Amino acid sequence: MKKTTYTISIYTENNVGLLNRVSAIFLKRHINIVSITSSESEIPDIFRFVIVVNISKEQVVKVVKQIEKQIEVISVFYHTDKQTIFLETALYKVKSSSLFEEKQIQNMIKDSRANIVTVKPDYFVIEKTGWRLETEDLYQKLKPYGLLQFVRSGRISVSKKSMDISRILNSK
Amino acid sequence: MYQVHLKDVSLINMKKISGAEAIIRCLISEDVDVLFGYPGGAIMPVYDELYKFQKDINHILVRHEQGATHAAQGYARSSGKVGVAIATSGPGATNLVTGIADAQIDSTPMVCITGQVASYLLGSDAFQETDIIGISTPVTKWNYQITKASEISEIISKAFFIARTGRPGPVLIDITKDAQFDMIENFEYKKCENIRSYSPIPPINKSTISDAGKLINESKKPLIVWGQGVILGNAESEFKDFVEKTGIPAAWTILGVSAISTNHKLNVGMVGMHGNYGPNVLTNDCDLLIAIGMRFDDRVTGDLKTYAKQAQIIHFEIDPAEVDKNVKVDIAVIGDVKQTLKEILPHVNKSSHNSWVRKFRELNKIEFDKVIDKEYNKQSGGLSMAEVIKSINENTEGNSILVTDVGQHQMIACRYMNFNKSKSNITSGGLGTMGFALPAALGAKIGDPGREVIAVIGDGGFQMTIQELGTIFQTSYSVKIVILNNEYLGMVRQWQQLFFDKRYASTEMTNPDFVTIAKGYFIESKRVSHRKELNSSIKQMLSHDGPYLLEVCVEKEENVFPMIPSGSSVSDIRLE
Ligand SMILES: Cc1ncc(C[n+]2csc(CCOP(=O)(O)OP(=O)(O)O)c2C)c(N)n1
Numbered sequence: 001m002k003k004t005t006y007t008i009s010i011y012t013e014n015n016v017g018l019l020n021r022v023s024a025i026f027l028k029r030h031i032n033i034v035s036i037t038s039s040e041s042e043i044p045d046i047f048r049f050v051i052v053v054n055i056s057k058e059q060v061v062k063v064v065k066q067i068e069k070q071i072e073v074i075s076v077f078y079h080t081d082k083q084t085i086f087l088e089t090a091l092y093k094v095k096s097s098s099l100f101e102e103k104q105i106q107n108m109i110k111d112s113r114a115n116i117v118t119v120k121p122d123y124f125v126i127e128k129t130g131w132r133l134e135t136e137d138l139y140q141k142l143k144p145y146g147l148l149q150f151v152r153s154g155r156i157s158v159s160k161k162s163m164d165i166s167r168i169l170n171s172k
Numbered sequence: 173m174y175q176v177h178l179k180d181v182s183l184i185n186m187k188k189i190s191g192a193e194a195i196i197r198c199l200i201s202e203d204v205d206v207l208f209g210y211p212g213g214a215i216m217p218v219y220d221e222l223y224k225f226q227k228d229i230n231h232i233l234v235r236h237e238q239g240a241t242h243a244a245q246g247y248a249r250s251s252g253k254v255g256v257a258i259a260t261s262g263p264g265a266t267n268l269v270t271g272i273a274d275a276q277i278d279s280t281p282m283v284c285i286t287g288q289v290a291s292y293l294l295g296s297d298a299f300q301e302t303d304i305i306g307i308s309t310p311v312t313k314w315n316y317q318i319t320k321a322s323e324i325s326e327i328i329s330k331a332f333f334i335a336r337t338g339r340p341g342p343v344l345i346d347i348t349k350d351a352q353f354d355m356i357e358n359f360e361y362k363k364c365e366n367i368r369s370y371s372p373i374p375p376i377n378k379s380t381i382s383d384a385g386k387l388i389n390e391s392k393k394p395l396i397v398w399g400q401g402v403i404l405g406n407a408e409s410e411f412k413d414f415v416e417k418t419g420i421p422a423a424w425t426i427l428g429v430s431a432i433s434t435n436h437k438l439n440v441g442m443v444g445m446h447g448n449y450g451p452n453v454l455t456n457d458c459d460l461l462i463a464i465g466m467r468f469d470d471r472v473t474g475d476l477k478t479y480a481k482q483a484q485i486i487h488f489e490i491d492p493a494e495v496d497k498n499v500k501v502d503i504a505v506i507g508d509v510k511q512t513l514k515e516i517l518p519h520v521n522k523s524s525h526n527s528w529v530r531k532f533r534e535l536n537k538i539e540f541d542k543v544i545d546k547e548y549n550k551q552s553g554g555l556s557m558a559e560v561i562k563s564i565n566e567n568t569e570g571n572s573i574l575v576t577d578v579g580q581h582q583m584i585a586c587r588y589m590n591f592n593k594s595k596s597n598i599t600s601g602g603l604g605t606m607g608f609a610l611p612a613a614l615g616a617k618i619g620d621p622g623r624e625v626i627a628v629i630g631d632g633g634f635q636m637t638i639q640e641l642g643t644i645f646q647t648s649y650s651v652k653i654v655i656l657n658n659e660y661l662g663m664v665r666q667w668q669q670l671f672f673d674k675r676y677a678s679t680e681m682t683n684p685d686f687v688t689i690a691k692g693y694f695i696e697s698k699r700v701s702h703r704k705e706l707n708s709s710i711k712q713m714l715s716h717d718g719p720y721l722l723e724v725c726v727e728k729e730e731n732v733f734p735m736i737p738s739g740s741s742v743s744d745i746r747l748e
C-alpha cells in the first residue's frame with residue numbers, strides 16, 4: 001500500500017495520561033512516529049499534539065478514528081503535506097575555531113538563510129527553520145567541519161483550511 | 173457499632189467527610205449496591221467506610237482480584253448495570269488487568285477502583301506502588317489517578333458515565349491513600365451527564381437510513397448477522413420488529429445470542445469458527461449482509477480476502493472506529509442501534525424470503541445429520557458435552573442464564589443451549605479468558621437473582637479461578653456449576669490433533685477430585701459418568717436450594733465441529 005506523510009493534529013483536554021494513550025495506538029500497530037510535538041493550542045486549556053507519520057491512507061483513517069475515540073480527545077484532523085504549512089527548527093553546535101578558519105561556513109549560513117544564535121569562545125550555535133530538506137541539507141554541509149551537537153524539533157504546522165475547533169467545542 | 177444510614181445523606185453538606193467516605197457516597201449515588209473486591213494497605217480507608225456502610229453496599233470478598241473483575245462483568249452482563257470491582261495497589265491492581273482487558277474487548281460496563289500509595293510517594297518505588305494507570309491504559313475506555321480528595325466526586329461521576337454510555341467499557345480510577353484520608357467540606361455529588369470531548373452516541377445521518385432501506389428492499393438474498401450491540405443497546409424488541417418485518421434470516425455471533433429466542437423462525441444459527449453450517453456457507457452467497465452491533469472479529473469472518481466479497485454490506489454500529497476496520501462496508505448506519513433500527517423500520521418493505529431461508533435450513537440439516545444428531549442425541553459410548561446441554565435444556569426450558577468458560581465446552585454450550593430471554597449468555601468472547609466463568613456466574617446471579625444461573629466450565633478453566641468456590645460458599649448464592657471434565661485442555665488438544673499431527677504437548681491433565689474439593693468448601697456436589705444418571709443428576713442439581721457442583725465425565729477426545737480452520741474462508745467450514 002502506498003505510504004504518504006500525514007500530519008495528524010489532535011486537540012485534547014489537558015490530561016497527563018493522554019500522550020501515553022495516544023502513542024499506544026501507534027505502538028500497537030507498529031507505526032513509527034516520525035515526529036511529535038505538543039503545546040497549548042489557540043484555545044486556552046486545550047492542547048494540540050502534532051504527530052507526523054508515514055503510512056497509507058487506509059491506515060491513517062483507522063488510526064485517526066481510534067484517536068478520536070479516546071475520551072479526552074476533542075477532535076482530530078489529518079493532512080497531507082500539500083494541505084499544510086509546516087516547519088521544523090534545527091540547532092547546530094559547531095567549534096568556534098571553524099567559524100573563523102573555514103570561510104565557507106559563513107557562506108553556508110548566509111546561503112541557507114540560517115542564523116547564528118550564540119557565539120562562545122569554544123563553540124557557536126546556528127539555527128535554521130524550514131523544511132526537513134533544508135535542515136537536512138545544512139546538516140550535510142556542516143558535518144565535515146565537525147558538528148558538536150545537532151538537534152531537530154518535531155514538525156509544527158498549520159493547516160491551509162481552517163480546523164474549526166472552536167465551533168466543534170461550542171457545539172458540544 | 174458505628175453505622176451510617178442513607179437518610180443521613182442530606183446532612184453531609186454540613187460536616188467534613190473523608191475522601192474514603194466520599195467514595196462510598198458517590199457509589200451509593202450511582203445506585204451501586206454490590207462491590208466485588210479484596211482489601212489491602214492502600215485501600216484500607218475505603219474498606220473502613222465499607223464497614224460503616226455495610227447496610228447500603230454489599231461487599232463480596234472474592235478470593236483473587238481477577239475474580240472480582242469477572243464477577244463484576246457477570247453482574248454487568250446479567251443486570252445491564254455497571255459492575256464495580258475494588259482492589260488495593262500493586263499486586264491487587266495488577267491482578268485486575270485480565271478482567272479489565274476482557275471487559276474492554278467485550279464492551280462490558282465496569283468501574284474498577286484501586287488504592288494507590290500516598291501521592292508524595294508516587295514515583296519512589298514505594299511498597300506496593302505500581303503504575304496501574306500506565307499498565308491499564310491500553311485496556312481501559314478511560315482511566316484516571318485521583319491524588320486529591322476534592323477530585324473524587326467529579327471523577328467518579330465521570331467514571332460511571334463513561335463506563336455506561338455509548339459503547340460501554342471498563343474505567344479504572346486509581347486513588348492515592350492520602351486522597352482517601354483527606355477531609356473535604358461540602359461534599360456534593362452530581363451525576364455526570366456530558367463531557368465535552370466525548371460523544372457517546374454519534375448523531376444519525378438520515379440519508380444512511382433511507383439508503384440502507386433501499387438496499388434492503390432491493391436485495392434477494394439478504395442475511396443479518398447480529399452481535400452483542402443489540403443487547404447492549406437494549407434494542408431487542410426493535411431488532412425483532414426489523415427481522416420480522418423484513419423476513420430476513422438472522423444469524424448471531426457468540427455474544428449476540430439470546431437477543432431473540434433460539435427457536436425464532438428466522439434465527440438461523442451462529443456464525444464464526446464453530447458456528448452453524450448454513451449461515452457460514454451462505455455468508456459467501458448472500459447478496460446483502462446486514463451487520464448489526466457486531467465488529468467483524470476474525471473468529472467470525474475467517475479469511476477476510478474471501479469474506480462476503482459478492483455481497484453489499486450495511487453496518488449498524490455505534491462506534492465509528494469499528495466501521496471499515498476489518499471489512500469495508502457499503503453503507504454505515506452509525507448511531508444508537510435502538511434508534512437506527514426504529515428509524516429504518518418505515519423504510520423497509522414487509523417481506524419474506526422463504527426459499528432463501530429454506531437454504532439455511534437445508535444446510536443446517538446437513539450439519540444436523542453429520543454432527544448434531546450424533547452428539548446431541550448420542551445413545552452409546554462415553555457422554556458427549558452436547559447431551560449434557562440437551563439435558564439442561566430439557567430441564568430449564570430456555571429460561572436460565574448460561575455462563576461459560578473458554579474451550580470446547582464453551583462452543584458446545586453456546587451452540588446447543590436454548591434461550592428465550594435476552595442477557596442469557598455470558599461468556600468471554602473477544603479475549604477468551606479461561607477462568608472467567610466461575611466468578612462471572614456468581615456476579616451474574618447477584619445481578620439477576622431471580623434467574624437460574626448455570627456455569628458450564630472445562631476442567632482446565634475451572635482450575636484457573638477454582639478458589640472462587642470459597643466466595644460462593646461464603647455468600648451462599650445459588651450458582652449451579654457444571655464441569656465438563658474431559659481431562660484435557662480440550663480445545664488446544666483438538667488443534668494439536670488437527671494441525672500438529674496429534675502431538676499432545678502439555679494438554680493432558682491429571683485432575684484433582686472436584687467433588688471432594690467442592691465438599692471442602694461445603695458445596696453440594698456429585699460426579700456423573702453414565703448416561704442413565706445424567707438427567708436425574710441435572711434435575712437434582714437444579715432442585716437443590718443453594719450452590720451445587722456437578723462434575724460430568726465426558727468423552728476425552730471429542731472434537732468440536734463444524735470448524736473453520738483459522739485463516740480459511742467461512743464457506744470452507746468443515747463438518748468433520
Ligand atoms: C487464560 C488462558 N490461557 C490459555 C488459553 C488457551 N486455551 C484456550 S482453550 C484452552 C483449553 C481449555 O481447556 P478446558 O478448560 O478443559 O476446556 P475444554 O476445551 O476441554 O472444554 C486453552 C488452554 C486461554 N484461552 N486462556
Ligand SMILES: [Mg+2]
Pocket residue numbers: 630631632656657658659660661662
Ligand atoms: Mg477440558
